[in-house]
Amino acid sequence: MVLTLKAAAAAKSTPGSSSPEVTDAVAGIISDIRSRGDAAVREYSARFDRWEPESFRLTAEEIEEIVARVPEQVLEDIRFVQRQVRAFAERQLASLSEFEMETLPGVSLGQKHIPVAAAGAYVPGGRYPLLASAHMTIVTAKTAGVPRVVACTPPIRGEVPDATVAAMHLAGADEIHLLGGVQAITAMALGTESISKVDLLAGPGNAYVAEAKRQLFGEVGIDLFAGPTETLVVADEHADPFIAAVDLLSQAEHGPDSPAVLITTSERIGREVIAHIEEILPDLPTRDLAGPAWRDHGEVHVVDDLDAAYALADSYASEHVQILTAEPRKALDAMRNFGALFLGEGTCVSYGDKVIGTNHVLPTRGAARYTGGLWVGKYLKTVTYQQVTDPASSARLGEVCGRAARTELFEGHARSGDVRAAKYAGAPLAWAPDHSFGA
Numbered sequence: 433m434v435l436t437l438k439a440a441a442a443a444k445s446t447p448g449s450s451s452p453e454v455t456d457a458v459a460g461i462i463s464d465i466r467s468r469g470d471a472a473v474r475e476y477s478a479r480f481d482r483w484e485p486e487s488f489r490l491t492a493e494e495i496e497e498i499v500a501r502v503p504e505q506v507l508e509d510i511r512f513v514q515r516q517v518r519a520f521a522e523r524q525l526a527s528l529s530e531f532e533m534e535t536l537p538g539v540s541l542g543q544k545h546i547p548v549a550a551a552g553a554y555v556p557g558g559r560y561p562l563l564a565s566a567h568m569t570i571v572t573a574k575t576a577g578v579p580r581v582v583a584c585t586p587p588i589r590g591e592v593p594d595a596t597v598a599a600m601h602l603a604g605a606d607e608i609h610l611l612g613g614v615q616a617i618t619a620m621a622l623g624t625e626s627i628s629k630v631d632l633l634a635g636p637g638n639a640y641v642a643e644a645k646r647q648l649f650g651e652v653g654i655d656l657f658a659g660p661t662e663t664l665v666v667a668d669e670h671a672d673p674f675i676a677a678v679d680l681l682s683q684a685e686h687g688p689d690s691p692a693v694l695i696t697t698s699e700r701i702g703r704e705v706i707a708h709i710e711e712i713l714p715d716l717p718t719r720d721l722a723g724p725a726w727r728d729h730g731e732v733h734v735v736d737d738l739d740a741a742y743a744l745a746d747s748y749a750s751e752h753v754q755i756l757t758a759e760p761r762k763a764l765d766a767m768r769n770f771g772a773l774f775l776g777e778g779t780c781v782s783y784g785d786k787v788i789g790t791n792h793v794l795p796t797r798g799a800a801r802y803t804g805g806l807w808v809g810k811y812l813k814t815v816t817y818q819q820v821t822d823p824a825s826s827a828r829l830g831e832v833c834g835r836a837a838r839t840e841l842f843e844g845h846a847r848s849g850d851v852r853a854a855k856y857a858g859a860p861l862a863w864a865p866d867h868s869f870g871a
């Protein structure tokens with residue numbers, strides 16, 4: 433039984449997709465940039481961000497000047513967080529192994545990880561200078577060993593986002609462009625006269641940015657569908673409703689399209705959380721974003737027990753799931769669909785977003801059903817190779833290959849097997865009886 437204390441006022445977005453208006457607008461911009469390159473990029477930047485400098489790329493001197501303007505405490509905090517992010521990414525990298533094994537004598541199969549040659553890092557900046565996204569995309573790419581990392585972020589209301597540029601620079605970006613939205617994503621994906629194209633695009637963004645990545649996927653690799661932020665809290669009767677309310681609003685603040693959902697086993701907690709939100713919201717400086725988000729996409733559901741809570745939470749496949757229960761670690765085994773899990777009252781989504789070191793670029797709109805968030809492995813191509821040094825083993829494989837390929841009616845493939853069986857083990861070559869492999 434589910435008792436809904438508050439339902440969303442707006443319709444839910446379709447999983448893994450954008451609205452038709454966004455889809456069409458993005459397709460138009462991409463096709464225009466595809467045919468007109470930099471000239472189109474410049475026009476869209478002027479239209480959406482009122483920004484058309486001579487060059488979107490910052491020079492080394494400009495970067496130095498910008499970093500010099502950033503207060504020392506801000507720089508110190510950036511370094512602190514980047515160390516956290518790097519440490520976790522390095523441990524992830526160490527967890528990946530390269531290996532070679534023999535399946536038959538002299539038959540070696542191997543796996544190795546090759547970083548992509550160039551990655552594009554998108555750092556959102558429409559509403560907030562989201563410098564933490566610079567740590568997440570650039571530090572992680574550099575830890576993976578990507579040689580060229582291109583970073584883009586939009587100006588904010590016509591101003592250079594100093595701290596974001598500093599974060600990009602300290603993270604190790606090789607190029608920094610002040611460019612946002614679909615125009616930045618498309619320029620990095622396709623290349624223009626002034627930006628050479630990248631192999632993989634990563635980073636979060638609004639519905640336009642996420643849709644642009646989705647449409648360009650194939651021509652460029654992408655990390656995942658990381659669109660408008662979502663949060664979900666699972667709470668039992670032991671939860672502190674004031675903290676749950678503060679935490680729900682912390683994520684609603686991302687934008688009016690950000691869902692915030694509470695699933696609780698206690699009707700009392702559900703009602704108290706709603707009351708606290710109503711009390712805190714009017715004074716929240718970002719209420720113009722958090723208010724509509726809560727009104728249109730806020731939900732509170734009461735369920736019978738924690739198993740029902742985890743099952744309902746799984747059906748949302750929310751980007752962030754926060755567990756405020758007496759035994760939060762139980763959710764680790766009980767839950768399947770989430771971008772990142774925040775266990776217990778001592779941590780919160782804001783830690784993940786800003787400081788703790790796990791990656792905050794996470795799947796949204798149901799993508800958590802099939803992928804986790806950005807991590808070092810997304811920048812690596814896990815490739816395989818093989819070598820056969822034992823002629824007898826090659827001959828044996830050749831015989832099987834001849835039969836297996838003919839079962840599929842692939843005569844050409846079969847002959848590649850036949851010639852090895854013939855050359856290394858003297859098997860007869862039915863289709864070329866006169867051929868001799870020499871002494």
Ligand SMILES: NC(=O)c1ccc[n+]([C@@H]2O[C@H](COP(=O)([O-])OP(=O)(O)OC[C@H]3O[C@@H](n4cnc5c(N)ncnc54)[C@H](O)[C@@H]3O)[C@@H](O)[C@H]2O)c1
Pocket residue numbers: 457480481555556557558559560562565586611612613614615636637638639640641657658659660661686687690751792793794795796
């Ligand atoms: N999923 C995640 O991992 C994650 C993490 C952090 C943030 N986010 C999300 O990132 C988003 C950041 O959004 P933002 O808007 O602040 O910054 P943004 O940088 O993603 O988008 C700003 C750009 O949008 C473009 N734009 C605005 N209106 C447009 C229109 N009508 N048509 C075409 N382009 C348009 C502009 O060019 C502008 O540069 C938020 O939705 C937030 O929830 C997601």
Ligand SMILES: [Zn+2]
Pocket residue numbers: 661682683686781782785
């Ligand atoms: Zn957040």
